Amino acid sequence: MKLFKSVAIVGVGMIGGSLALDIKKHKLAQRVVGFSRNRKTITLAKKRGVIDAGSTDLSVISKADCIILAAPVEVIISLGRRLAGIVRKDALIIDVGSTKQEIVAALEKVVPCFVGSHPLAGSEKRGIDNVKRGLFENSVCVVTPTENTDDQSLAKAIRFWNSVGASTICLSPLEHDTIMSLTSHLPHAVAFALIRSIPEEYFELSAGSLRDTTRIAASDEEVWADIFISNQKQLVAALGEFEKNCNILKNIVRRKDKKRLVSFLAEAKRKRTALV
């Protein structure tokens, strides 16, 4: 079902490029154009059939009736602020940023039909080399309307996410950022701090436990610096909560209190088993 005539992807990386592939696969638009700051990305994206046309000039998006901002948080905000003079007034603008309060506050001021979104898909990888058809199949996408969000745009954005296989949940930007500070930003912060705590010369004596707990520490530093800073308040609170649990555990271990230790670990195990 065609939802749009022409979709413009701003940032043809793993998320933007995978969305482009799914838009073509599900025939959601007649045409998909791409913008990237990097000429090589545009050349590759065209060559691999990810986009029909593309440019390093933002004016390439001017005719699109749907624009998807798929870049790190700070880039979404800075590019978003330049949209007003370029895009069609009736164009639906969606972003895929990992935090929502700053982006939504900035963008709903400059474009009339903006809907904040955050698809919970992807991995520690990024870039055009990691695009994947069907990436959003069976995933969840959080959509973050506010009192300023236009009903029709919201409905269209939800229909779009459903069309690429994602179910949607609506939350306020603050609710989104609070939950994500715990379920996503905290695990990343912990993984970064954890790998920094292990001397490299001990790596050969590690097994799956260290590899799995730190996999996401290989994530891009620029992307995650943006996420952490744009969600500073919630992340600091989440780290505080985590610190409390670390201290409880450390004190139990220090006292060799086996009974309390078993019960601390058993409750963790019960919760982890509930996380499917």
Place this chain on the structure above:
Amino acid sequence: MKLFKSVAIVGVGMIGGSLALDIKKHKLAQRVVGFSRNRKTITLAKKRGVIDAGSTDLSVISKADCIILAAPVEVIISLGRRLAGIVRKDALIIDVGSTKQEIVAALEKVVPCFVGSHPLAGSEKRGIDNVKRGLFENSVCVVTPTENTDDQSLAKAIRFWNSVGASTICLSPLEHDTIMSLTSHLPHAVAFALIRSIPEEYFELSAGSLRDTTRIAASDEEVWADIFISNQKQLVAALGEFEKNCNILKNIVRRKDKKRLVSFLAEAKRKRTALV
């Protein structure tokens, strides 16, 4: 190549049962017998061809010329203390415990041919249902001789681990426990504390990052309580080191110091990328 006439596995769980399968596969012994405190485990292990014979009576191991203690740390120590009156004087005794100082100190007093070992293989699962042929293929096994270890026993233990596909590294029990407190016990402690910090009602809004960082929080609470307590001093130090890195990160985020944040995360990414 037959290394032994009869091997006795004390604790026919994931590690002990998998070793039994590999001993048969590589024909390292004529006979494999098993001890378990649980009658059902013995019945299952026999039925599935993991062991040739078994019993819930420890005397089943009396004729073996190699005994493998494959139980949680505290059980290895308490069963180990009962071995003196039961086993052949020339029997090689190997354990697979996850910490080494307490076990080695206790067992080398009671049996003459003891060699502490720790194969870095396995997962958060346990029990006879999770045995796996070839579990030790391409893994590393730490062997922890002391000045009291008999040369011939050490050589035999190393040959045994090599025969099931593991390469071996010799470390002192203290070196082993120090390294493991960082590469294994700390990731487990972090995973347990992390999952306890996330409200369960937020689980549906999580993705691979939370799942991977907390996978090992589903590990057995009794096993890990033993490991943490028997390596208390090193684990508390490892948690202290990790806490320092968490605090550095928290303070950088609090100050929104993007430059330092990018460099903190980039160094973490570099290290994680070096961990293959």
